[in-house]
Amino acid sequence: xxxxxxxxxxxxxxxxxxxxxxxxxxxxxxxxxxxxxxxxxxxxxxxxxxxxxxxxxxxxxxxxxxxxxxxxxxxxxxxxxxxxxxxxxxxxxxxxxxxxxxxxxxxxxxxxxxxxxxxxxxxxxxxxxxxxxxxxxxxxxxxxxxxxxxxxxxxxxxxxxxxxxxxxxxxxxxxxxxxxxxxxxxxxxxxxxxxxxxxxxxxxxxxxxxxxxxxxxxxxxxxxxxxxxxxxxxxxxxxxxxxxxxxxxxxxxxxxxxxxxxxxxxxxxxxxxxxxxxxxxxxxxxxxxxxxxxxxxxxxxxxxxxxxxxxxxxxxxxxxxxxxxxxxxxxxxxxxxxxxxxxxxxxxxxxxxxxxxxxxxxxxxxxxxxxxxxxxxxxxxxxxxxxxxxxxxxxxxxxxxx
Amino acid sequence: xxxxxxxxxxxxxxxxxxxxxxxxxxxxxxxxxxxxxxxxxxxxxxxxxxxxxxxxxxxxxxxxxxxxxxxxxxxxxxxxxxxxxxxxxxxxxxxxxxxxxxxxxxxxxxxxxxxxxxxxxxxxxxxxxxxxxxxxxxxxxxxxxxxxxxxxxxxxxxxxxxxxxxxxxxxxxxxxxxxxxxxxxxxxxxxxxxxxxxxxxxxxxxxxxxxxxxxxxxxxxxxxxxxxxxxxxxxxxxxxxxxxxxxxxxxxxxxxxxxxxxxxxxxxxxxxxxxxxxxxxxxxxxxxxxxxxxxxxxxxxxxxxxxxxxxxxxxxxxxxxxxxxxxxxxxxxxxxxxxxxxxxxxxxxxxxxxxxxxxxxxxxxxxxxxxxxxxxxxxxxxxxxxxxxxxxxxxxxxxxxx
Numbered sequence: 010x011x012x013x014x015x016x017x018x019x020x021x022x023x024x025x026x027x028x029x030x031x032x033x034x035x036x037x038x039x040x041x042x043x044x045x046x047x048x049x050x051x052x053x054x055x056x057x058x059x060x061x062x063x064x065x066x067x068x069x070x071x072x073x074x075x076x077x078x079x080x081x082x083x084x085x086x087x088x089x090x091x092x093x094x095x096x097x098x099x100x101x102x103x104x105x106x107x108x109x110x111x112x113x114x115x116x117x118x119x120x121x122x123x124x125x126x127x128x129x130x131x132x133x134x135x136x137x138x139x140x141x142x143x144x145x146x147x148x149x150x151x152x153x154x155x156x157x158x159x160x161x162x163x164x165x166x167x168x169x170x171x172x173x174x175x176x177x178x179x180x181x182x183x184x185x186x187x188x189x190x191x192x193x194x195x196x197x198x199x200x201x202x203x204x205x206x207x208x209x210x211x212x213x214x215x216x217x218x219x220x221x222x223x224x225x226x227x228x229x230x231x232x233x234x235x236x237x238x239x240x241x242x243x244x245x246x247x248x249x250x251x252x253x254x255x256x257x258x259x260x261x262x263x264x265x266x267x268x269x270x271x272x273x274x275x276x277x278x279x280x281x282x283x284x285x286x287x288x289x290x291x292x293x294x295x296x297x298x299x300x301x302x303x304x305x306x307x308x309x310x311x312x313x314x315x316x317x318x319x320x321x322x323x324x325x326x327x328x329x330x331x332x333x334x335x336x337x338x339x340x341x342x343x344x345x346x347x348x349x350x351x352x353x354x355x356x357x358x359x360x361x362x363x364x365x366x367x368x369x370x371x372x373x374x375x376x377x378x379x380x381x382x383x384x385x386x387x388x389x390x391x392x393x394x395x396x397x398x399x400x401x402x403x404x405x406x407x408x409x410x411x
Numbered sequence: 412x413x414x415x416x417x418x419x420x421x422x423x424x425x426x427x428x429x430x431x432x433x434x435x436x437x438x439x440x441x442x443x444x445x446x447x448x449x450x451x452x453x454x455x456x457x458x459x460x461x462x463x464x465x466x467x468x469x470x471x472x473x474x475x476x477x478x479x480x481x482x483x484x485x486x487x488x489x490x491x492x493x494x495x496x497x498x499x500x501x502x503x504x505x506x507x508x509x510x511x512x513x514x515x516x517x518x519x520x521x522x523x524x525x526x527x528x529x530x531x532x533x534x535x536x537x538x539x540x541x542x543x544x545x546x547x548x549x550x551x552x553x554x555x556x557x558x559x560x561x562x563x564x565x566x567x568x569x570x571x572x573x574x575x576x577x578x579x580x581x582x583x584x585x586x587x588x589x590x591x592x593x594x595x596x597x598x599x600x601x602x603x604x605x606x607x608x609x610x611x612x613x614x615x616x617x618x619x620x621x622x623x624x625x626x627x628x629x630x631x632x633x634x635x636x637x638x639x640x641x642x643x644x645x646x647x648x649x650x651x652x653x654x655x656x657x658x659x660x661x662x663x664x665x666x667x668x669x670x671x672x673x674x675x676x677x678x679x680x681x682x683x684x685x686x687x688x689x690x691x692x693x694x695x696x697x698x699x700x701x702x703x704x705x706x707x708x709x710x711x712x713x714x715x716x717x718x719x720x721x722x723x724x725x726x727x728x729x730x731x732x733x734x735x736x737x738x739x740x741x742x743x744x745x746x747x748x749x750x751x752x753x754x755x756x757x758x759x760x761x762x763x764x765x766x767x768x769x770x771x772x773x774x775x776x777x778x779x780x781x782x783x784x785x786x787x788x789x790x791x792x793x794x795x796x797x798x799x800x801x802x803x804x805x806x807x808x809x810x811x812x813x
Contacts (some may be wrong), residue, residue, distance in 0.1 A: 158777060167777060216642050228743065232634060239745025240618050243777045250739045251773045261775065337652045337739055341630065343641025371653050373663065375560060375569060375645045 016062040017191070017404050022047070022055050027064060027405035030084045031108050032207075037071035039079035049079075056082050064088065064107075064405075084108060089143070090400055091151035091188070093132050094200060094392030097121050097171055097224035100128070102135040103393035104143055109207055109401060113139055114393060121156065124174035125183075133187055150191045150404045152396030153184060154200035156225060158243050164194045167242070170260040171225055193399045197221065197392055198245055199236050201385070202229025204395025205348050209386040214346040218338065219385070220247070222331060222360075223351035225260070226268045228338075247338070248272065252330050267334050271327040273306035273352050279323050280304040280312070289319035310355040321359075328360045332367025339372040339380065350385030357384065418464040419593070419806050424449070424457050429466060429807035432486045433510050434609075439473035441481035451481075458484050466490065466509075466807075486510060491545070492802055493553035493590070495534050496602060496794030499523050499573055499626040502530070504537040505795035506545055511609055511803060515541055516795060523558065526576035527585075535589055552593045552806045554798030555586055556602035558627060560645050566596045569644070572662040573627055595801045599623065599794055600647055601638050603787070604631025606797025607750050611788040616748040620740065621787070622649070624733060624762075625753035627662070628670045630740075649740070650674065654732050669736050673729040675708035675754050681725050682706040682714070691721035712758045723761075730762045734769025741774040741782065752787030759786065 018024045025045055029036060038056065042049045059065035068081040084107030094101045098121070103114040115138060119131045132153070140148065157169025164181025166172060185192040202219035205211040211219070211231070219229040226248035230237040238244055248268035249261050257278070259269035269275055281303040283289040284296035291312045296304055312320030335347060347368075349361060365382050385391060420426045427447055431438060440458065444451045461467035470483040486509030496503045500523070505516040517540060521533045534555070542550065559571020566583025568574060587594040604621035607613040613621070613633070621631040628650035632639040640646055650670035651663050659680070661671035671677055683705040685691040686698035693714045698706055714722030737749060749770075751763060767784050787793060 230743075232639065237634065239778070240747035240782075241745055241777055241780070243775065244743065244745035246742050246745070246775055246778065247739075249775050250742045251735070333653070334739070337649075337736070338743055340648050340652045341632075341646065341740055341743070343643055343646035343648070345642035373645065373648055373651050375643055376641070376648065378643070380642075 016064070018064065018406060019058070019062070020055075021406075022051070023059055023064075024406040026052075026055060026059065026082070027084070030065065030082065031401060031405065034108065035068055035081050035083040037079035037081050039071065041082065060085075089140075089145045089148045090397040090404075091136055091139070091148045091190075092200075092393035092395070092397035092400075093136065093151065093153040093184075094197065094389065094396055095119075095121060095128060095132060095153065095155045096197065096389075096392075097156055100132050100135060101389055101393050102132065102139050103390070103397065104139045104145070104148070105394065105397045107401075109394055109397050111390065111394060113142060114390060115139055116389075121172050122174075125178040125180060129180065129183060133184075136188065147189050150193075150400035151184060151188055152193050152195070152200065152398070152400035153180065154195050154197045154392050154396045154399075155180065156197045156223070156227075158246065159194055159196045161193075161195055161238060161242050164192070166194075191400065191403060193396075193403050195396070195399055196227065196245075197223075198227040198229040199238070200229075200393075200395030200399060201350055201391045202231055202348075202395065203236060203398045204387055204391035204393070205350070205385055206231060206234075207398045208394050209348075209391055210383055211346055211348055216342075216344050217346035217348065218335075218342070218344050219348045219350060220331070220335065221351035222272060222327075222349065224272060224274045226272045226331070226351075230342075247334055250334050250337075252333060267330055271330040276309045276323055276327055277303055277305040280309045280320065283319050283323070289317055291315055291317035292320065306352060307355055310357075313356060313359060324356050324360055325363050328363025329367050332364045333371065335364065335368045335382075336371035339368060339376050343376045344380065347380065347382045348385050349382065350388065350391065418466070420466065420808060421460070421464070422457070423808075424453070425461055425466075426808040428454075428457060428461065428484070429486070432467065432484065433803060433807065436510065437470050437483050437485040439481035439483050441473065443484065462487075491542075491547045491550045492799040492806075493538055493541070493550045493592075494602075494795035494797070494799035494802075495538065495553065495555040495586075496599065496791065496798055497521075497523060497530060497534060497555065497557045498599065498791075498794075499558055502534050502537060503791055503795050504534065504541050505792070505799065506541045506547070506550070507796065507799045509803075511796055511799050513792065513796060515544060516792060517541055518791075523574050523577075527580040527582060531582065531585060535586075538590065549591050552595075552802035553586060553590055554595050554597070554602065554800070554802035555582065556597050556599045556794050556798045556801075557582065558599045558625070558629075560648065561596055561598045563595075563597055563640060563644050566594070568596075593802065593805060595798075595805055597798070597801055598629065598647075599625075600629040600631040601640070602631075602797030602801060603752055603793045604633055604750075604797065605638060605800045606789055606793030606795070607752070607787055608633060608636075609800045610796050611750075611793055612785055613748055613750055618744075618746050619748035619750065620737075620744070620746050621750045621752060622733070622737065623753035624674060624729075624751065626674060626676045628674050628733070628753075632744075649736055652736050652739075654735060669732055673732040678711045678725055678729055679705055679707040682711045682722065685721050685725070691719055693717055693719035694722060708754060708758070715758060715761060726758050726762055727765050730765025731769050734766045735773065737766065737770045737784075738773035741770060741778050745778045746782065749782065749784045750787050751784065752790065752793065 042052045068083040071079040088107030092103045104112045157172045166175040181194040228245035228247045249266045251265040257269045259266035284292035444454045470485040473481040490509030492507045494505045506514045559574045568577040583596040630647040630649045651668045653667040659671045661668035686694035
């Protein structure tokens with residue numbers, strides 16, 4: 010198959026052509042020349058080379074603009090990227106075309122605490138199934154996202170609190186060896202942020218935050234259209250911002266962390282306590298049906314839907330604390346958009362209303378006057394698309410090799 | 412004089428040459444060609460044009476590198492920038508050369524609450540005195556910084572809490588008309604941050620925060636070597652982050668703001684209250700000598716130096732609250748350096764110790780492992796140098812016109 014021969018962009022000019030085709034769709038050579046401010050001859054030479062590399066293809070004559078007809082250029086139709094999103098409790102694997110359109114997605118439950126060998130073997134099974142299904146021998150690249158801090162340049166997780174056994178494991182290199190293609194590893198919120206930027210609600214945003222409220226809480230930061238990772242790669246680690254002295258112990262070992270009060274795991278823990286104490290009859294009934302396992306954020310959402318006041322209070326407390334932290338970040342960062350995603354968005358608009366109320370009330374009017382706070386459009390699929398987008402950035406861009 | 416004839420850079424290539432000369436000093440044409448990856452012929456053409464524009468000059472033969480001797484290029488020796496830093500209680504005006512070396516500085520007390528006409532007239536008197544002293548008819552550009560939010564693109568202050576009468580006043584255009592040169596207006600913390608980046612403790616930093624604790628509290632944010640202003644230009648407005656419910660009313664009208672608890676103004680207010688209640692004998696004596704006016708942060712510093720436990724407690728409370736907010740910002744932004752500046756640094760290392768203790772204790776180890784938190788090196792002069800640096804960016808760079 011062609012895929013095994015496809016190369017990477019060789020120059021910044023080629024990278025700009027490929028990024029244009031990815032983000033805008035097919036363009037004529039004349040349009041490319043206009044956009045990149047170079048001659049049509051230069052474009053013709055670069056496009057010819059991209060065709061040789063298996064990255065682009067010519068796609069017939071463009072609509073006439075009056076003069077000589079230009080030729081349309083598109084990404085090679087057989088480019089395939091793999092996106093892998095590993096969560097605390099499940100794996101999603103997707104296959105995309107060159108423009109990161111999702112062709113297939115497969116999901117399976119998987120406990121991340123089983124460690125990298127077991128979890129990556131599961132993920133690889135899904136990847137191979139997806140590839141076989143689509144008749145693809147080898148993808149042009151793969152992106153993988155995990156729910157914890159990552160050293161992006163080394164391609165390894167770094168002391169991830171909810172991922173025992175993963176610290177320093179060479180995830181990127183292991184996957185690259187198995188799949189025979191370039192791989193990038195990033196954390197889940199970064200993948201979710203760029204996924205939402207590519208195909209979701211953040212399409213028009215240049216400076217925005219993606220806040221994930223799942224088992225943990227984290228934040229992807231996009232500045233000027235690019236991910237901001239911070240000096241040590243741990244920017245956006247807002248789950249461990251201290252919101253109060255004391256309180257429950259966090260997975261990181263400290264107390265007072267936002268995550269320990271307001272994450273999905275915290276909601277499940279508090280709901281279980283309310284059920285056991287008998288204070289909430291609704292939650293107590295749910296727990297009884299569960300024979301032994303604890304309640305989760307999804308149960309809280311169900312109890313809220315049933316109008317249980319204790320569950321509503323839990324949800325509001327969570328939203329209030331998230332809102333307090335977001336208000337600080339709005340004052341500091343003055344973003345153009347905040348996207349809320351993650352499993353806890355099963356609580357949907359009720360949680361969003363609380364987060365919005367607190368954020369808007371506690372920030373300066375200048376920073377919130379035109380600040381939308383919205384729910385993610387893509388949900389979990391955003392992580393798969395984002396992971397694919399991250400590797401496409403590496404394959405398409407000559408200067409960003411992983 | 413030549414200055415009135417000097418133009419601005421006309422192309423990105425010229426801008427890169429000028430920025431190199433500003434930040435690194437004289438370079439040979441061969442070095443410039445290497446750095447910008449263009450031919451020596453191209454460099455020769457661009458340098459000749461910069462000489463015509465009055466922005467650059469040739470400066471003799473370079474040391475031999477074996478082949479044909481290259482010619483040294485420097486910024487024109489008669490380039491002069493003006494930097495104006497307006498604070499709550501005083502004005503600093505400086506004159507710099509093309510590399511932003513300070514040639515002279517003048518200061519005068521001035522209450523910003525007197526409004527833009529009075530304060531700008533005072534500032535202009537100082538500017539004219541500085542220019543006359545140096546025999547300069549017209550500077551090539553001027554930068555001005557004020558202690559409040561600014562719409563950078565329109566060149567006007569926007570609802571600045573401690574600057575009554577300044578909202579929407581056309582500061583940039585008024586100054587530009589008076590001085591006959593391009594002017595940029597920015598807020599004080601942005602100027603302080605780029606000043607410290609150009610000539611102070613942040614020289615090697617790409618991603619850092621400059622936190623000013625003065626009459627108010629604010630933060631300049633540098634990302635990838637460039638100021639980050641946020642979507643509405645109010646990024647860094649950390650003085651109004653809510654640190655506690657209730658508490659004293661802030662200048663912004665809310666309660667619970669960091670600034671209302673921990674700024675220089677808050678220290679003065681609390682010290683005055685301690686003096687009036689007689690709880691601190693040291694502060695009470697200071698207040699008596701003051702016939703009527705309130706105590707200030709400088710008095711708190713003096714009382715701390717005398718070992719007054721009440722003053723020490725005030726200072727520690729202030730440092731603790733600043734540290735709490737910084738810990739959140741460290742988790743979110745993962746900066747490479749935090750610089751603490753502003754008048755309250757009269758409290759110096761005692762305050763710094765408290766800020767450090769709280770910030771390091773409340774952040775994740777990964778983000779603080781190699782994070783220096785240091786005092787500003789330049790103090791107030793940083794604002795003057797930074798204001799000059801901001802206008803140099805506009806004059807030197809073809810694509811950043813104010």
